Amino acid sequence: MPSSTLPDRLVGVNLKMYFDAPSTTSYITAITKLFAPPASISTGVFILPSYPCLASASDLLDMTPQIILGAQNCHSEDSGAHTSEVSPLMLKQVGCRIVCLGHAERRRAPFNETDEVIATKVKAVVRNGMIPLVCIGEKSQSRIMSEGVGLAIRECSPQILSVLRAVQGDVPIIFAYEPVWAIGAQEPASADHVLAVVQDLKDLVSTLHERAEIRILYGGSAKPGTWRTLKQGLDGLFLGRFAHDVGNFERVVREVEES
Numbered sequence: 422m423p424s425s426t427l428p429d430r431l432v433g434v435n436l437k438m439y440f441d442a443p444s445t446t447s448y449i450t451a452i453t454k455l456f457a458p459p460a461s462i463s464t465g466v467f468i469l470p471s472y473p474c475l476a477s478a479s480d481l482l483d484m485t486p487q488i489i490l491g492a493q494n495c496h497s498e499d500s501g502a503h504t505s506e507v508s509p510l511m512l513k514q515v516g517c518r519i520v521c522l523g524h525a526e527r528r529r530a531p532f533n534e535t536d537e538v539i540a541t542k543v544k545a546v547v548r549n550g551m552i553p554l555v556c557i558g559e560k561s562q563s564r565i566m567s568e569g570v571g572l573a574i575r576e577c578s579p580q581i582l583s584v585l586r587a588v589q590g591d592v593p594i595i596f597a598y599e600p601v602w603a604i605g606a607q608e609p610a611s612a613d614h615v616l617a618v619v620q621d622l623k624d625l626v627s628t629l630h631e632r633a634e635i636r637i638l639y640g641g642s643a644k645p646g647t648w649r650t651l652k653q654g655l656d657g658l659f660l661g662r663f664a665h666d667v668g669n670f671e672r673v674v675r676e677v678e679e680s
């Protein structure tokens with residue numbers, strides 16, 4: 422995938438901190454077997470392992486360049502006195518092409534990352550020739566039931582606008598719409614809710630960034646079957662627990678590929 426071009430459809434998996442090193446290796450090895458040449462897929466498939474496994478994951482993915490390696494976060498500076506932080510320059514050097522930023526698990530305590538902090542990281546990722554995957558989403562479900570999608574739009578709009586203002590020109594950006602209340606749940610958010618919110622967010626983006634290559638994915642307890650209900654309005658899925666089983670991940674990728 423050239424760094425300036427995003428596939429129309431994307432399916433990615435966030436391993437979070439669920440996997441240890443040997444299970445990361447087994448998981449990625451199994452995925453490479455599914456999608457290695459001569460198999461060809463047009464869906465962009467990406468995997469976000471933990472930092473310590475990125476270099477070995479990059480080696481494992483060497484023969485399957487259609488599978489995109491990504492990181493789960495980064496610092497906004499390329500180098501300096503930032504003990505324990507991870508440089509976006511190094512992520513690029515070990516083979517990452519995507520960096521996830523502003524995940525709900527980073528926006529909340531104890532990390533409390535703000536839109537401003539996330540915007541500086543977005544700039545750093547773009548500066549290093551990688552693609553930011555920015556998570557957005559409203560916090561509360563109970564209020565949604567009484568307020569409809571208006572609350573979700575009000576919470577997501579500044580999250581999107583701060584990113585769009587941080588980058589100039591036709592830069593590829595992936596947004597993952599992940600309602601916070603749907604992460605770690607048994608079921609994803611309802612298709613009606615997701616499609617309505619994402620349509621409004623697309624309208625917002627198009628008024629500001631007409632030429633940008635932007636994709637909007639859904640995340641939050643997504644699993645096999647979820648795509649069928651969302652495919653008319655979304656560009657793909659950002660998966661968690663339910664794709665930590667290789668068979669489930671393959672099923673979701675095939676569902677997206679065949680739609």
Ligand SMILES: O=C(CO)COP(=O)(O)O
Pocket residue numbers: 435524599603604605606640641642643659660661662663
């Ligand atoms: O947070 C997510 C992806 O980043 C989704 O996680 P779950 O699918 O486990 O809810």
